[in-house]
Amino acid sequence: MATTIPSVSSSGSIDEPLPGEGFVLAAAMGAAMAGVIHLVVVPGHWAVSAPMSAFFLGVGVAQLVLAAALGRGLPDAVLVGVISAHLAIMGLYVASRTVDLPFVPPHDAAHEMEHLPVPGAVGNGIPTYPGSRVEPVGVLDLLCLVAELVLVISVAALLPPRLRGIMTTVMACAAVLAVLWRVWVLS
Amino acid sequence: MVDLTRRDVAKLSLLGGAAVALPLERAIGGPATLANRIATSALPLPFTVPFAKPPAIWPVRSDATTDYYRVSMEPAMTEIIPGLQTMVWGYNGSVPGPTFRVLKGRQSVVRQVNNLPGRHPVLDYTPWTSVHLHGSASLPQYDGYASDICNPGQWKDYVYPNKQQARTLWYHDHGVHHTAQNVFMGLAGMYIMTDAVEQALPIPHGEYDVPLIVSDMMFNADGSLLFNLDEDSGFYGDVIAVNGRPWPLMKVQRRKYRFRILNASVSRSYRWSLSDGRPMTVIASDAGLMAAPRNVTSLRHAPAERYEVVIDFARYAPGTRITLRNSSPKNNVNFANVDKVMAFEVTGDPFDPANNTVPAVLEPYQPVMALTAADSMRTRQFVFRRDGGEWVINNRTWEDVVRSNFTLALATTNKNDVETWELRNPSGGWHHPIHVHLVDFKILSRNGRPAQPWEQGAKDVVFLGENETIRLLIKFDGGFGKYMMHCHNLVHEDHDMMGQFVVLDGANVADDPFSVPARNLPETPL
Numbered sequence: 001m002a003t004t005i006p007s008v009s010s011s012g013s014i015d016e017p018l019p020g021e022g023f024v025l026a027a028a029m030g031a032a033m034a035g036v037i038h039l040v041v042v043p044g045h046w047a048v049s050a051p052m053s054a055f056f057l058g059v060g061v062a063q064l065v066l067a068a069a070l071g072r073g074l075p076d077a078v079l080v081g082v083i084s085a086h087l088a089i090m091g092l093y094v095a096s097r098t099v100d101l102p103f104v105p106p107h108d109a110a111h112e113m114e115h116l117p118v119p120g121a122v123g124n125g126i127p128t129y130p131g132s133r134v135e136p137v138g139v140l141d142l143l144c145l146v147a148e149l150v151l152v153i154s155v156a157a158l159l160p161p162r163l164r165g166i167m168t169t170v171m172a173c174a175a176v177l178a179v180l181w182r183v184w185v186l187s
Numbered sequence: 188m189v190d191l192t193r194r195d196v197a198k199l200s201l202l203g204g205a206a207v208a209l210p211l212e213r214a215i216g217g218p219a220t221l222a223n224r225i226a227t228s229a230l231p232l233p234f235t236v237p238f239a240k241p242p243a244i245w246p247v248r249s250d251a252t253t254d255y256y257r258v259s260m261e262p263a264m265t266e267i268i269p270g271l272q273t274m275v276w277g278y279n280g281s282v283p284g285p286t287f288r289v290l291k292g293r294q295s296v297v298r299q300v301n302n303l304p305g306r307h308p309v310l311d312y313t314p315w316t317s318v319h320l321h322g323s324a325s326l327p328q329y330d331g332y333a334s335d336i337c338n339p340g341q342w343k344d345y346v347y348p349n350k351q352q353a354r355t356l357w358y359h360d361h362g363v364h365h366t367a368q369n370v371f372m373g374l375a376g377m378y379i380m381t382d383a384v385e386q387a388l389p390i391p392h393g394e395y396d397v398p399l400i401v402s403d404m405m406f407n408a409d410g411s412l413l414f415n416l417d418e419d420s421g422f423y424g425d426v427i428a429v430n431g432r433p434w435p436l437m438k439v440q441r442r443k444y445r446f447r448i449l450n451a452s453v454s455r456s457y458r459w460s461l462s463d464g465r466p467m468t469v470i471a472s473d474a475g476l477m478a479a480p481r482n483v484t485s486l487r488h489a490p491a492e493r494y495e496v497v498i499d500f501a502r503y504a505p506g507t508r509i510t511l512r513n514s515s516p517k518n519n520v521n522f523a524n525v526d527k528v529m530a531f532e533v534t535g536d537p538f539d540p541a542n543n544t545v546p547a548v549l550e551p552y553q554p555v556m557a558l559t560a561a562d563s564m565r566t567r568q569f570v571f572r573r574d575g576g577e578w579v580i581n582n583r584t585w586e587d588v589v590r591s592n593f594t595l596a597l598a599t600t601n602k603n604d605v606e607t608w609e610l611r612n613p614s615g616g617w618h619h620p621i622h623v624h625l626v627d628f629k630i631l632s633r634n635g636r637p638a639q640p641w642e643q644g645a646k647d648v649v650f651l652g653e654n655e656t657i658r659l660l661i662k663f664d665g666g667f668g669k670y671m672m673h674c675h676n677l678v679h680e681d682h683d684m685m686g687q688f689v690v691l692d693g694a695n696v697a698d699d700p701f702s703v704p705a706r707n708l709p710e711t712p713l
């Protein structure tokens with residue numbers, strides 16, 4: 001039941017199927033915005049975690065390259081790769097805002113104070129409380145998430161129907177699994 | 188030409204919804220720390236768990252002058268909540284630690300071996316320790332100087348002179364950065380020093396001289412300890428444990444008992460009273476017996492303070508149940524049953540009638556209590572404040588002391604000088620139990636008024652209440668060198684309300700707090 005539903009676009013009327021260019025534009029804008037945001041946060045993270053900073057740098061550059069490349073038309077296999085990579089990135093984002101990830105530095109008051117080394121000590125001796133590695137949700141990172149959602153949805157729309165059906169199913173399953181996991185953790 | 192089916196849209200909406208909702212739900216829901224807290228209904232009903240005294244510790248050997256003890260700081264599984272196992276860290280695996288009973292004039296050497304794991308199972312820090320004997324004028328290198336640490340796999344022999352008046356002391360961890368967590372895990376115990384004066388008094392002794400070590404705890408549903416630290420105010424648990432047992436029931440005979448009450452809680456302060464409103468008799472405080480007993484119907488008790496209280500159960504008929512209550516001082520975080528502490532059930536059993544009185548005169552010769560304000564040579568002020576995320580004394584923290592390579596001092600004085608220390612808490616939002624190491628002090632005034640009836644004895648911790656200014660009189664006659672002073676709300680202490688003062692003794696060079704560092708296992712013979 002491949003019912004065509006009207007979608008919002010700049011050019012198409014409500015009765016016409018959406019032209020691919022609209023999705024290409026939306027995907028490119030999403031990628032560009034996410035890329036810029038990732039690059040913006042690189043310097044701020046440098047002092048806290050160099051690997052995290054490098055990760056943001058890599059993702060940001062890749063997203064800007066993607067934004068430029070989308071206009072030229074990309075093979076379906078690459079589009080599938082783009083969706084998969086962004087599902088992973090968004091999964092990482094959601095995880096970093098909900099659970100303690102071992103590679104995220106804790107940021108409670110105890111860790112943000114200066115602590116000179118203790119003579120003869122093993123480690124820094126600072127207790128790390130459950131939840132202290134959970135990053136707070138901010139405006140910039142939510143914006144980035146929305147941009148990436150626009151990107152993956154638009155890229156999915158560019159896929160041929162059969163492949164698109166598979167990819168949207170994968171995305172829906174990822175969402176359901178994430179929600180089920182959260183409910184399980186809370187119970 | 189592309190088109191999205193309704194099904195595609197539904198699936199993509201699912202993704203978008205989950206991706207946005209999950210982080211927001213966590214952000215709004217706040218920390219999940221309390222999510223696994225044990226239900227109040229799963230806790231024992233108050234006064235159903237039998238009372239018990241902590242175990243005793245005995246020397247491994249003794250010579251003409253000294254008793255030698257060995258203590259292993261180690262993890263243990265213990266049943267605090269009936270039916271559940273709780274992992275604790277105890278001195279010799281016991282929570283609270285075993286009780287020392289020592290005689291004035293005989294030195295103690297206590298070997299402390301850190302057999303704790305390399306990392307805390309939940310909080311992921313290396314549990315180094317520094318054992319402080321609270322109430323003892325120990326040399327600087329044996330005083331549990333916070334930065335003089337003993338890592339897991341190390342040991343250190345602590346030497347205690349036991350030269351002061353008889354008193355209730357306690358030993359607990361003082362390791363820098365995680366004192367609160369180490370003590371919450373169980374690293375605290377009582378150390379009772381007796382002397383001829385105290386033994387000669389006809390006050391309750393022996394089995395009628397009972398330690399009550401009170402601490403508040405919190406548990407997960409699986410029985411493990413729950414660390415719910417509020418950086419701002421401290422740790423407040425929903426279970427009141429006496430000697431490691433939740434709200435215990437103690438059977439008592441119809442005579443006087445002497446209770447050595449130690450508030451070993453991380454942050455919580457209490458106000459004790461009996462359920463029938465009748466008086467208790469305070470006979471001693473931190474630094475030993477008061478000159479005269481004081482009858483009170485309630486008394487306030489800050490962390491680390493000790494009060495010895497006599498309760499006369501002869502006034503009750505057999506079968507009567509009296510409860511020890513807590514009407515919480517303000518700025519504690521309270522839960523359902525923290526207004527209850529323990530219960531006493533009076534029996535008709537025969538009892539030993541000896542030492543069943545409280546004489547009108549107890550210990551009139553406590554030197555610091557003989558001092559008057561006129562003896563004071565100078566006055567110093569200490570302001571205890573919150574500064575952003577940190578707690579500071581005169582705008583200084585322990586980190587400042589570390590940065591100064593342990594030279595920064597809040598005060599430098601001379602041996603045998605007498606000083607007035609004015610402690611000020613400008614806030615109405617919290618209180619601070621302030622502890623000065625090395626010395627005993629006399630409370631001159633509290634906001635210009637006399638100290639409370641139960642504070643009319645020599646002390647080493649004072650409850651610095653909201654918007655209070657307290658004047659202490661101190662004679663620095665206990666020794667010389669560097670010693671700490673700090674807030675004994677251990678969360679405040681760790682973040683970072685601690686400093687040091689220096690006592691000079693002319694040209695004599697003081698022992699350095701780092702002069703006897705911990706050594707790696709294996710141990711040498713004790």
Ligand SMILES: [Cu+2]
Nearest residue numbers: 619674676679
């Ligand atoms: Cu404090």
